[in-house]
Amino acid sequence: MLTTNGSQLPKLAGELKDAGVKRINISLDSLDPVKFRRLTRVGELDKVLAGIDAAQQAGFEKIKINSVILKNRNDDEVPDLVGFAADRGMDISFIEEMPLGVIGDHDRAEAYYSSDEIKADLEQHYTLLPTTETTGGPSRYYRIVETDTRVGFISPHSHNFCDSCNRVRLTCEGRLLLCLGQEHSVDLRQVIRTHPGDKDKLKQVLRASMDIKPKGHEFDLSVKPVIFRHMNMTGG
Ligand code: SF4
Secondary structure (H helix, E strand, C coil): EEEECCCCHHHHHHHHHHHCCCCCCCCCCCCHHHHHHHHHHHCCCCHHHHHHHHHHCCCCEEECCCCCCCCCCHHHHHHHHHHHHHHCCCCCCCCCCEEECCCCCCCHHHHECCCCHHHHHCCCCCCEEEECHHHHHHHHEEECCCCCCEEECCCCCCCCHHHHHHCEECCCCCEEEEEEEEEEEHHHHHHHHCCCHHHHHHHHHHHHHHHHHCCCCCCCCCCCCCCCCCCHCCCC
């Protein structure tokens, strides 16, 4: 499974599919080019929309939209984003913002928009049926009766899911991050360079690293973030 901002998919979707990627999550926080640019700071909406089309053409098993919703910024687009996903036969997950990295654009506590608020907005337009279906990730899914789409809610603040966490992340520098919300990590690049080709050593280090995997995050939107690493350095 790959999580991406979609901007390189017009170029790389085919190669990723050939390389064996089956499922792909694409971040899309707005369908308004101006708002999209403001929310992503650098993103171009048309590039991401072209990326979504390219992913569909490449024929991945599953494509899902991920949207981070902020109050008074894009919360008004929730029904449109679901409509966008439904028109393309995709699922969509709404994510409560995680306080990773120092930002100047907005006050995270002020912009916080909970999954329950998003769900209530959606129920003005659609019928949501809870489902036990899962993708192995933290989303709590609902079927949207009027469509073939499932909507998921990833709620690190309002419905903490750390106790069932099964995730570690490998950064592009070979750092194994044991928790998105903490800095606990193991330098796998160092291990591979020190013990080239030694799979047993690598397995041993991976197993041992689980001993330092934190129980969960300590996110607090009312204080300055403790994790200075931005989400785009972690990849989601
Ligand atoms: S333990 Fe860490 S990685 Fe796991 S769900 Fe909680 S914050 Fe995310």
